[in-house]
Amino acid sequence: MVALYRTGFYSSNHVRLSNVVRYWRFLMTTPKSPSPAAADAVPTDPATTTGSRSYPSLRAAWIPLAALCLAFFVEMVDNTLLTIALPTIGRDLQGSTTSLQWITGAYSLTFGGLLLTAGSIADRFGRRRVLQVGLTAFGLMSLLVLAVTTTGELIALRAGLGIAAAATAPITNSLVFRLFDDQALRMRAMTVMIVVGMSGFILGPLLGGTALTHVSWQWLLLINAPIALIAFLGVRLGVDPDRPEDLTRDVLDIPGAALTILGIGLACYTLTSGVEHGWLSVPTLLSASGAIAAGIGFVVRERRAAFPMLDLHLLHDRTIRGAALAQLGTSMAMIGVLFSLVLHFQYAYGWSPIRAGLANLPFILTMLAATPLTELLVARYGRRVACLIGAVSLTVSLAWLSWAVDHGYLMIAVGMVIMTVGLRTVMTICAVGLIDAMPSNRTSLGAALNDTAQEVGTSIGTALVGTLIAALVVTVLPLGAWSPALVSSYFHGERVAYLALMVLVGVVAVLGALTMDDSRTAEEHHDLDAV
Structure with a gap:
C-alpha cells in the first residue's frame, strides 16, 4: 500500500543508483548484537520462528x-x-x-x-x-x-x-x-x-x-x-x-470480508454513478445507501463475531488508529495526483509515454533524498510532530498544485517535491509505528491493516479525481490532440480536484498525525493486554 514514490531506486541517475547499491551492501552485512533494551522491547514471536530455518x-x-x-x-x-x-x-x-x-x-x-x-x-x-x-x-x-x-x-x-x-x-x-x-x-x-x-x-x-x-x-x-x-x-x-x-x-x-468489499465498491461506484446518472438518481442513492449499510454491518459483524477479521479493540490504541488514518489520507493524495498528472502530461501537453514517465523524476529523487530528513524529524521531535510536519507538507503541496496546473511543468515539479517530502515522511512513520504498536504476535495483522488503509485510500483518491474530471471536463476522452479549449477545461477540472483533495486529505492526514504517539524510536512493541 505503500505507496508511490517507489520508482526512484532504478532511475538512470548513476549517482543515485550507486548510493542504493552501497545502502544495500550495508544492510546485507552482519549486524551488531541488539541491545538488551531492544531485545526486551521486542519479544520474539514463537509463531514466526519455531521450527523455521533461522539465518x-x-x-x-x-x-x-x-x-x-x-x-x-x-x-x-x-x-x-x-x-x-x-x-x-x-x-x-x-x-x-x-x-x-x-x-x-x-x-x-x-x-x-x-x-x-x-x-x-x-x-x-x-x-x-x-x-x-x-x-x-x-x-x-x-x-x-x-x-x-x-x-x-x-x-x-x-x-x-x-x-x-x-x-x-x-x-x-x-x-x-x-x-x-x-x-x-x-x-x-x-x-x-x-x-x-x-x-x-x-x-x-x-x-x-x-x-x-x-x-x-x-x-x-x-x-x-x-x-x-x-x-x-x-x-x-x-x-x-x-x-x-x-x-x-x-x-x-467470510461475512466480514464480503462486507468490506461491498462497502468500498459501492462507495466508489456512488461517485461514478453521480456523474453518469445524476447525484439524486435512484442508482446513485441506492449505491450510497448500500455503502453506508455495508459499513455499519461490518462494524456490527466484527463486534459480535467469535473470530473477527479485524479485532476492533486494536483501534483503541491511538497509534494504530492514527497511523491507519494518516495512511488513508496520504494514499488518496498520492494516487489522485498521479492519476491526473498522467492525463495532464500526455493529453494536455501532448508528451510521449516515456517523457511523461520521466516527468515523475521529482517524485523519485525526492523520495531518495527525504530518507535522512524523516529519520531526523522522528529523532528530534517524535512521531507525532514529525508526522504532522509531513501531513502539513502534503496539504500545502495540493494547494500549490491547484495553482500550478496552468503555470508550466517547472511549477508542477515544485509541487511534486513538496508532496513527496510529506508522503515519504508520513508513510514511513506510520508504517513503522503501526506495526510497532501491534502486539508482538499480531505483526502480520498490522502489516495487513497498513496495506488496507493505503489501498482504501487509493480507491477513494482514484474515484474522487476521476469523477471530478469526468464531471467538469469530459466523460469520453477524445482521440488525437486536445483543443486549447479542452486543455483549459482540463486544467480547471484539475484545479478543483486538487482543492477537494486538499480539504479531504488535510483533515484526514492531520487528524491521523495528531493521534500518533511521541515515540522517537522504532523498537517498542505493546503487549496484548495493553491493547
Whole structure:
C-alpha cells in the first residue's frame, strides 16, 4: 500500500543508483548484537520462528529475502504500472474517463478489500502455501491480457490480479520476520522491504512509459508472469513450510470480508454513478445507501463475531488508529495526483509515454533524498510532530498544485517535491509505528491493516479525481490532440480536484498525525493486554 514514490531506486541517475547499491551492501552485512533494551522491547514471536530455518545475516538469506522483495515489488508496481498507459488504453479500447479510472481502481478495490482476509487465510492454511498460490495465480492471470478486447474485460482482469496480489502482500512481510530470530535483523529486513515496496509503486509509471515506446501496453501485464515465477522459485527454495502447530484454527470471517468489499465498491461506484446518472438518481442513492449499510454491518459483524477479521479493540490504541488514518489520507493524495498528472502530461501537453514517465523524476529523487530528513524529524521531535510536519507538507503541496496546473511543468515539479517530502515522511512513520504498536504476535495483522488503509485510500483518491474530471471536463476522452479549449477545461477540472483533495486529505492526514504517539524510536512493541 505503500505507496508511490517507489520508482526512484532504478532511475538512470548513476549517482543515485550507486548510493542504493552501497545502502544495500550495508544492510546485507552482519549486524551488531541488539541491545538488551531492544531485545526486551521486542519479544520474539514463537509463531514466526519455531521450527523455521533461522539465518545469521541478511546476506545468508539473500535467496528468500530477494524472492519476498520481488513478490512485494511486483504487487506495488502493478498498482501504478498501467497509469502511464491509460491514454493509450483509452484510445485502443475506446474507453471513457470513468472506465479508465476503474482500470486502476478495480485492482486497488479487490487488493485492499481482501488483504485482511488473505492474512487470516494464510494464518490458517499456511503462509508459504498461500503465498505460492497467490504468485501462481498472479502470473497465470497476467497472461490473459492477450485475450482482452474491451475495457470491461480489462477491468475484470485487473480485479482478478488484485485478488491474487492480496494473497501475497501481508504474507511477504510476515515471512520476512520468520527468516530471522534476531530482532535487529528483522528490523533491517523490514527496512529493505519498505524501500523496495516504495520504489515499486512509483517505478510503475516510469517502467510503463519506457516500455510503451517499444511494445504494446499488453506487455506491461505479460511481464508479471516471469517475475512471479522467479519469486515463486525463491520462496520455494528459501522459505520453510509452516508447521501445523504454528497455524491457527480460527474460523474465517467470510461475512466480514464480503462486507468490506461491498462497502468500498459501492462507495466508489456512488461517485461514478453521480456523474453518469445524476447525484439524486435512484442508482446513485441506492449505491450510497448500500455503502453506508455495508459499513455499519461490518462494524456490527466484527463486534459480535467469535473470530473477527479485524479485532476492533486494536483501534483503541491511538497509534494504530492514527497511523491507519494518516495512511488513508496520504494514499488518496498520492494516487489522485498521479492519476491526473498522467492525463495532464500526455493529453494536455501532448508528451510521449516515456517523457511523461520521466516527468515523475521529482517524485523519485525526492523520495531518495527525504530518507535522512524523516529519520531526523522522528529523532528530534517524535512521531507525532514529525508526522504532522509531513501531513502539513502534503496539504500545502495540493494547494500549490491547484495553482500550478496552468503555470508550466517547472511549477508542477515544485509541487511534486513538496508532496513527496510529506508522503515519504508520513508513510514511513506510520508504517513503522503501526506495526510497532501491534502486539508482538499480531505483526502480520498490522502489516495487513497498513496495506488496507493505503489501498482504501487509493480507491477513494482514484474515484474522487476521476469523477471530478469526468464531471467538469469530459466523460469520453477524445482521440488525437486536445483543443486549447479542452486543455483549459482540463486544467480547471484539475484545479478543483486538487482543492477537494486538499480539504479531504488535510483533515484526514492531520487528524491521523495528531493521534500518533511521541515515540522517537522504532523498537517498542505493546503487549496484548495493553491493547
